[in-house]
Amino acid sequence: MTKENTFFGVKEIARRANVSIATVDRVIHNRSGVSEKTKKKINDIIKELDYQPNILASRLASKKIISLAVLIPKVSAETDFWEAPLNGITRAEAEIKKYGVQIELFFFDLNDPNSFNEQAGLILEGHFQGVLLSPSFIEEARKFSEACHKLKIPFTFFDSDVPEQHNLCYIGPHLFQSGYVGAKLLTYRLKEKQQVAVVNISKETDNYNYIQIEEGFRSYFKDHSLPGEILRVNIKDTDSLSVTRQLTKILNDNENIKAMFVTNSRVSAVATFLEKSGRSDISLIGYDFLKENIKHLEKGFIDFLICHKPEEQGYRGVMSLYETLVLGARVEKVHFMPIDIITKENQAFYKN
Amino acid sequence: MTKENTFFGVKEIARRANVSIATVDRVIHNRSGVSEKTKKKINDIIKELDYQPNILASRLASKKIISLAVLIPKVSAETDFWEAPLNGITRAEAEIKKYGVQIELFFFDLNDPNSFNEQAGLILEGHFQGVLLSPSFIEEARKFSEACHKLKIPFTFFDSDVPEQHNLCYIGPHLFQSGYVGAKLLTYRLKEKQQVAVVNISKETDNYNYIQIEEGFRSYFKDHSLPGEILRVNIKDTDSLSVTRQLTKILNDNENIKAMFVTNSRVSAVATFLEKSGRSDISLIGYDFLKENIKHLEKGFIDFLICHKPEEQGYRGVMSLYETLVLGARVEKVHFMPIDIITKENQAFYKN
DNA sequence: CTGAAAGCGCTTACAG
DNA sequence: CTGAAAGCGCTTACAG
Missing domain, CATH: 1.10.260.40 (lambda repressor-like DNA-binding domains)
Structure with missing residues (x-):
């Protein structure tokens, strides 16, 4: 004993x-x-x-605290996706606080690259021992990661990746394959001559993430020799009026569209439109386990949601820094998240 | 600092x-x-x-070791499902060994309720502080859990549940809903007049788990007023010859069968049969992320696999005991696992 | 019923 | 370049 x-x-x-x-x-x-x-x-x-x-003894004896910085988009009505990663980060913090780890949060505005720069600057001045960030703006993120590298501060990317950087690791989806899965599900019961549309609802249509997803999506059609052109729909104004107007036009012009794939979490805007216009004949797939999306999933206007465990991304992101800094463990450079498929029937048991 | x-x-x-x-x-x-x-x-x-x-200090100073017993089916060619939970248990053990927790494994034979009783007896004599078990034999498990309760030893059920016991918690799938999800996927592209079969490949057809899954499966049809009778196929001899013989007969007798739902991980036996007999026209869904199943998923003879994170079940099962015994935390009485949907396209990123 | 003291496996000034 | 000693926040005999 x-x-x-x-x-x-x-x-x-x-x-x-x-x-x-x-x-x-x-x-x-x-x-x-x-x-x-x-x-x-x-x-x-x-x-x-x-x-x-013995980590217990080590942390107990040590008087050093380790402080980490986290740089992510701020949560807003437009970007409630970011609630989940934040929860994961908070959960990680609660777990490792007792080991003397502290986390400071820095938020930037997804519509303003400058806000990213500003917050990044604050982090560089802050003498942190590690950084977790979502590199939403590729150029800005590249600059920041070079600065971190020079200061020998380990940093982890999550949610999206910037290739060829000195990041400790990347934690997030394999976006190409995720689009590929989306295509599989969308076409699984599609009949001949029925057309498909890829819908991008975002101010930035040329965002690298969306491009990768769409490439994966289109590759599936190529690999399986599916006929028919895939329509590309860009909706830059994300308010419901603009969405309605544009979708109405598209569906009028293309009567054969029977399936839509939305490349981000704004899929509920399309679902709302389908519901209002009584188009339950159109299959719809999009991203993320958000309340608004689940609502439409349950009503049957969204067929599938694809999700990459955003909460766990936040959690694992923090832990990647903890593991290197505190435990001195090596972490994998790339940690792809599963590509989860959520339906009306299994959503109740999903863990974000 | x-x-x-x-x-x-x-x-x-x-x-x-x-x-x-x-x-x-x-x-x-x-x-x-x-x-x-x-x-x-x-x-x-x-x-x-x-x-x-301060748990760190407490565990460091304490000389007590906490020993847990784990009672699960032994892994065999027939039951390689149990590899995954075992991995999770081992992973948990590695993580908490440094906190003075030890785990002893007890294996029983899934074909022999007596072996369960024997091992359970050994555990009761072993002065363990906690038990994790798969209550595969309901009556035997009930007796054992009453004995544990009397000795005030906390115990956790996983993989399947026995209702109304004094277990610390249950960690595993919501089987009814899992069957429900199976039905959704299987019928998603099913055409009119095409028939569906539920296939049970097991010595025990009246196992409570299978019954719950099938109930969920049939409920989906009822809820969605899907026409047609669902054929029930029981294959008691699990060798490939018997499976082939029986399936051949069934498909001869029922020409409209275009979709099959296998209630456990033996789905690869059906896939092998479909492949050999060139029946790629039949949709097939079954359970568990096993090598054999993945192979058929990739070849296209299995459409979807449903999976309830067996590795995590083992891991979380151990941790539930650790958390109560070491950390003195309260744990939720029921912890349902997600009902994961695995396809050829997303399987590479699945975490068991 | 209560306390003084040693010790868990480390880290950290401080002294040499 | 190296060591003796105190201390992290607890637990555990042991003594009274």
Whole structure:
């Protein structure tokens, strides 16, 4: 009933190396001021014993706090998607606070790249030991990540990726494949001669995320030699009046459209339109487990929602920094989220 | 950069109560040998300071080890489903070993209720502080859980549930709803006059799990007024020859069958049959993220797999005991797993 | 019924 | 370059 002494600690290492535990500690943490000779001797013993530091004791003894910065879009009516990652971040914080980790939040405006720059600047001045960010603006994010790299601050991207950066890791969806899954579901029961539309409701139609999703979507059609042209619909004004006007026109001009794929979480705007105009004949698929979307899923105006576990992304994003900074563990550079399929029938049990 | 002294500990409580920290410790853990007066005084201070014990320090100082028993079916060619929960259990063990938690595994034979009883008996003699079990045999599980209850050993059910027991919690699928989802997917593109079969490949056709799944499946048809009789196919001999023979007969007798729903992970046996007999016209849905099943998913002979995160069930099962026993946290009595939908296109990113 | 003291496995000044 | 010692917030014999 008492702990076995199967694990060796610094004390045993010190005893075997004939040094004090302080010196062992120096070697373990790669601190300077140890002769090469003793350093090697200690490292050999560490390897031999397969020494695993006791994090409990380490964090208990340490007086250092570790502070992390998080840079994400602010939550608004337009962007309530960001509630979920924020919840995940908060959950992670609650869990690791007792290990002396603190998190500071920085919010930017998704309509304003400058706000991203401003907040990024604040983070650089703030002496943080790690950063978690959504690199929504590619150029701005690139600049910021170079600055972090120079300061040797590890940073994790999540929700979307910027390739070729020195980020610790990326946590988020494989967008191409996600679009591919969307196409599979949308065409699963599509009949011949029925046409499909890809709908982008966003101010920025050339956003890299949307492009990847659409590429995946179109690839599915190519790979399966599905006939018919895929219509591309861009709706830049996201208010319901504009959406209604544009969709009405599109459906008038293209009578064969029987399925729509919305490339982001604004799918509920299309569902509202379909409901009002009584078009339950049109299949609809879009993104994200949002209240508004679930409502339409339940009513039957959305067939499937695709979701990439935004809450877990936030949680895992924080933990990736915690694991490197506190536990000294290596983390995978790319951590793709599952591409979850949500229907009216399984939504009640979905974990965001 | 140094930890804030915002939290109060036993020392501060002792100082304010004018007692030693040993006495404070006694009160915190409800141990005997403290006068009512000092007990009340200390408890008042604890409340006033909103004292939160430091688990790190507590586990570090404690020499007690906590040992948990896990009772699950043994993994065999027939039951490789159980590999995943076992992995989750092992992962949990690795994570909490450093907090002084040990896990002992007990395996029973899914074809032999007596083996369950035997192993359960061993557990009862073993002085464990907590038990995680798959109550595959309802009556036997009921007896065992009553014994645990008497001994005041908390126990968690997972994978399947036994209602009305004193279990700490249940972690697993909502089987009825899972069958319901299966029906939705299977009928999503089904055409009129095409018939559906529910296939049960198992020695025990009257297993409570299968019954619940099938009830959910049939309810979907009722709720959506889908016409046509749902054929019930029981295959008691699970070898491939018997499966082939029986399915051949069924399909000969019922030419309109265009969709099959297999109520467990043996769906690959049906897929193999469909492949060999060139019946790619039949939709097929079944359970679980197993190698054999994924293979057929990729070839296109299985349309969808439904999965309830077996690995996470094992992991969360262990953690439910850890959280109550070590952290003293309350856990939810029922923790339903998501009903995940896996297709050829999203399987690469699925987390079991 | 209560307290003094050692110890869990580390980290951290401080001294040499 | 190295070590002795105090301390992190608890638990645990042991003594009274």
